[in-house]
Amino acid sequence: MKTKIAVANGDGIGPEIMAAVLKIFEACDVQLDYEFVEMGKSYFDAGHSTGMTEKAKETIENLGILFKGPMETPKGKGVKSINVTARKVWNTYANQRDFRSLNGVNTVFSNAGMQINLTIIRENIEDTYGGIEHMLTNDVAVGRRIITRPGSAQVIRYAFEMARRKGLKKLACGHKANIMKLTDGIFLETFYQIAKDYPEIQASDIIVDDLCMKLVAHPEMFQAIVLTNLQGDIVSDLCAGLVGGLGFAPSANIGDNISIFEAVHGTAPDIAGKGIANPTALLLSGISMLRYMGLTNNAASIENALLYTLEQGVHTGDFGNRNTPSVNTEGFANAIIAN
Amino acid sequence: MKTKIAVANGDGIGPEIMAAVLKIFEACDVQLDYEFVEMGKSYFDAGHSTGMTEKAKETIENLGILFKGPMETPKGKGVKSINVTARKVWNTYANQRDFRSLNGVNTVFSNAGMQINLTIIRENIEDTYGGIEHMLTNDVAVGRRIITRPGSAQVIRYAFEMARRKGLKKLACGHKANIMKLTDGIFLETFYQIAKDYPEIQASDIIVDDLCMKLVAHPEMFQAIVLTNLQGDIVSDLCAGLVGGLGFAPSANIGDNISIFEAVHGTAPDIAGKGIANPTALLLSGISMLRYMGLTNNAASIENALLYTLEQGVHTGDFGNRNTPSVNTEGFANAIIAN
Numbered sequence A, B: 001m002k003t004k005i006a007v008a009n010g011d012g013i014g015p016e017i018m019a020a021v022l023k024i025f026e027a028c029d030v031q032l033d034y035e036f037v038e039m040g041k042s043y044f045d046a047g048h049s050t051g052m053t054e055k056a057k058e059t060i061e062n063l064g065i066l067f068k069g070p071m072e073t074p075k076g077k078g079v080k081s082i083n084v085t086a087r088k089v090w091n092t093y094a095n096q097r098d099f100r101s102l103n104g105v106n107t108v109f110s111n112a113g114m115q116i117n118l119t120i121i122r123e124n125i126e127d128t129y130g131g132i133e134h135m136l137t138n139d140v141a142v143g144r145r146i147i148t149r150p151g152s153a154q155v156i157r158y159a160f161e162m163a164r165r166k167g168l169k170k171l172a173c174g175h176k177a178n179i180m181k182l183t184d185g186i187f188l189e190t191f192y193q194i195a196k197d198y199p200e201i202q203a204s205d206i207i208v209d210d211l212c213m214k215l216v217a218h219p220e221m222f223q224a225i226v227l228t229n230l231q232g233d234i235v236s237d238l239c240a241g242l243v244g245g246l247g248f249a250p251s252a253n254i255g256d257n258i259s260i261f262e263a264v265h266g267t268a269p270d271i272a273g274k275g276i277a278n279p280t281a282l283l284l285s286g287i288s289m290l291r292y293m294g295l296t297n298n299a300a301s302i303e304n305a306l307l308y309t310l311e312q313g314v315h316t317g318d319f320g321n322r323n324t325p326s327v328n329t330e331g332f333a334n335a336i337i338a339n
């Protein structure tokens, strides 16, 4: 029997890149069934404050896995990011992004011969993402940054488990405990406590500003880094930049009951509907999802086909060699299928 | 009459790099007198909770300018960083760091032919740097992030004035106001209010994670960026990495009454006393100081000599071409003096 997962196309270029990815899945005989759910910008506009219908919420909660395209949150005071809301509502406490140098995707780092292969695990719920802020006077705003031991423990344990599963030799904790002595202090303390259960993994810590300095000079120094929410947000995007941008960055939000695999790049309304968008990030997220669900053979064969396709120099208009013609979304998907 | 400034040698390699810089100043006939003040790790150890003697504090307050080497803050709960304390006590509300590609200092960016010339202005007092934190329960830590309109206004106005003085065409505001809607919200609001007084400078804003992604791929896109304290701390170090590390990053802490020009790299206790440390960051900070004090001819001639020396391939052991012999601190200073 096929396992069923929830799929949300997303806004802008979402539907077309999702179609491309599902076509690749089908061609590889991935044994999944899909239930499409109503979620995204138009559902805000239709009056759903969370950006999804009740039915979508129910479906996702029943199925446990959501595969989602990029989504736009309408601007306006009081409207909360649909991505952030989803993470919080379903307690997906760990955000995992795997960054690696891809042949065919040129950056100053790949041109310098540096091979990047780096996982960022970010705490996904706490920190200033609670949005607890108030105006003390008209001139003074106060925000609260909350870090808890259980919240830290669950993401840190996930990070060590991930490192063990992948056979990594080391895991670093990024933090600013020299300034935020209690909040980042308990995150760091928890990190070293949990590290004791994973003696085969070398645990170390690094102050986040120093980390960023090292990442832009020697990204190959690191294998995996776990951080609190906002620092993890910043470091994740920095790392995306190292390998070519958000178009090449998968994202998985892992919880105990529900997990979300998503493209975190924008919805690119300017090119939406033209069929020229780059589906790579969503495909990479899909590959992570297959692996997470135990469909490791499917994951490996699609991943190999993607890597080989990129290596061949096949590219959509947003990246790759300017001197070779670009293909559209469908052409890109077909090239992967052929491989 | 010579103007007198306060000088604190700093810890570790501090005294030797300070000696090298002052020797260069002397050779260039810089019209300054120096009063050395007692400040640094040993003064903590001697019981001064701020890391400086009363006399040092008085001297600095009288003279208004402090030129300081790197300093070490002893570890331990309750001990506050001497750098952070100094910034707060004297209300040096703007931290300015100028980053530029230097010929002779190789990075993946310079090797790719990218020219970086970028100033980061960081708010230097507010944000989570107030250190207001408490344990709500044994498991829950809460920190307060405070952003004020006057505090934002003074650093943002400084940034626009700096941009005008340097003839820059644009200034960006980095922030995370999509999540920290009130705190970063008022910073961003203040930015656009003040921007109106500088119509010749193109003002824009960018979310800090996106900023970091762009900085590692297209650092030449930016001329100057103003940010709140912690985000500015992270972005400053990222930018230092882009141009070769903290050894090439000057730092100026600007206040209305007192300004501090400092090397922000470490004290490198392992090589202290050997006379082999790289004085470039402290020299660059010194050049900023000369410019700030109106000694623009001195600043320009020392800067040119430094740039030319680096271009010639003269280097201390920590950077530069591994195939050419390195010089020691004194040799480096002498080469600059000769040029």
Ligand SMILES: CC(C)[C@H](C(=O)O)[C@@H](O)C(=O)O
Pocket (backbone or CB within 6 Å): A081, A083, A084, A233, A236, A264, B178, B179, B209
């Ligand atoms: C869109 C935004 C709220 C979100 C975040 O800050 O987490 C994004 O930057 C991300 O990393 O997924």
Ligand SMILES: CC(C)[C@H](C(=O)O)[C@@H](O)C(=O)O
Pocket (backbone or CB within 6 Å): A178, A179, A209, B081, B083, B084, B233, B236, B264
């Ligand atoms: C040493 C540390 C407290 C300091 C800071 O966080 O401001 C440093 O990183 C800096 O940038 O000067």
